[in-house]
Amino acid sequence: MSKPKSVWEEFFADKRSGGHRSSAEEFILKEAKEKLFHLDGGERLLDFGCGAGELLVYYAPEYERLVGADFSASMLEEAGKRIIEKKHENITLILADDKTVWEKLDSSFDRITAAGVIQYLTDEEVDNFIANASKHLNKGGKIILFDLLNPRLYPLWKIGLFSRDFGCWNLFRKIGFEVFTIISAILKNRPKDILGYTHKPCTIENIANKHGFGMEYVQSMYYEYKYHAIIS
Template sequence: MSKPKSVWEEFFADKRSGGHRSSSEEFISREAREKLFHLDGGKTLLDFGCGAGELLVYYALEYERLVGTDFSASMLDEAGKRIRKRKSENIALILADDKTVWEKLDSSFDRITAAGVIQYLTDEEVDTFVYNSSRHLNKGGKIVLFDLLDPRLYPLWKIGFFSRDFGYWKIFRKIG
């Protein structure tokens, strides 16, 4: 087995769910509606870093053709299950990262989005991602980036430090 390229690849290597604040369908549905508002139309969408496809299946209701990409095979496996369960036949999945995705695409898009992903890239990688994205946009297309978190805060967020019902005892129980 080859060594992961980055700490994030190692972290997400066996993950099976996205990093949403809540995994309830009600929450994911609301989050998707909000993001769809900002995506504001188009017929084709590339969801870079689609993870387990939680948002992707909601986007599928609004777009004719979607491509979801992620570098985590386990996340794409979950996305595939979710897509089959929802019978979302307008979604294709690609195993790729920010460097390899562009050579695996055979078309351009009206919208390119990334939710909760960009913070894992260096400033130079973000610049390259935006440049490459712009080369894969249809005329009038948009790049929409969501949920830009400081990755140093991610562990605190994951254990509930920023939640409404924050409590030190809850965090200690979660850690322990």
């Protein structure tokens, strides 16, 4: 008997694009450059939750070998198309989730990253992810968790505080939309928030410290309500 799918596996089962603010190549390139700056070198990289490979193909020229992992077969199919289109021969794709990916790896890495993924993991699952990642990290390596939802800023973003047209009318409209979304999700037995869970920076730092790492907190350049956790 196969194990039951998680609510997130079901939600992303037929998705074919990542949750980037814009799908324009110009924007993806800017986002990739920011992330490459924080990745800061290394030769071998594991991109967990690589999705459709939008960022992975921009990482490829900077690394000797890359592995992209995701639990969505449709996402990996799109990633495969991008890899062929960009003619990158140093990328391997793996169908796996945060629990099964580790048993499918045949090497260790200088950088282990996850962008826009940790929001779909509970604190306990983040703890397990960092613990497992540390066992597959080369000496001097880093675990970099990109685009975590900031619990202080995310609610403000949801009501439109950071939008250019913020005002009373849009505030009430946003709140009404959020209420409708929650009720609709309950009725359809779907996630109440497609962006998942928020994580306090201090919680991630405590987990990192628990496993012998330090953590640097960095505000995202392109998402006002997200931050990066650089663990080394």
